[in-house]
Amino acid sequence: MTVCRDCCCGSRTKHPQLDHDAQLDRVRAALGREHQIRTSDCLDVCTQSNVFVVNPTPAARRAGARPVWFGLVLDDAVLTDLIEWIQAGGPGKADLPAVLELSVIAAPGAPAPSSAAKPP
Structure with a gap:
């Protein structure tokens, strides 16, 4: 997983209500x-x-899964x-919950999000 932490993402100026360090610590603790x-x-x-990019496992990537x-x-x-x-497997392994589909965005220069997160 890649977590953007630059000018906007991770910025208390843009998102003062969010403890960005605690958010990152929580992800690291949960995923181990x-x-x-x-x-x-x-x-x-x-x-x-804030932007997060979830990468498929190497095996899922070889089977066609792409980062989400x-x-x-x-x-x-x-x-x-x-x-x-x-924790359930991520891209290419676990169905993307409908609630998370609302947060999927296109990578810069990529077409609109598609079924990249769905298992083959």
Whole structure:
């Protein structure tokens, strides 16, 4: 997983109600060492901050799954749903819950989101 933490995402100026460090700590604690969680400079979708990109496992990627981009991850409910989906297998392994479909965004330069998160 890649978590944007630059000018807008992770910014108390843009999202003063959110403890951005606590959000990242929660993801790391919930997913543990078996999931690589990294932060990134700007992912170029500032209007959708906070942005999280969930990568498929290598096996799911070989089977055709692609990363799924999420925007507006600004509350605990969305973060909980995201964590639970990743724990269930994530892209290419677990069906994307309908509630999370509302947070899926297109990667910069990509066509609108599609069924990339659905198992083959």
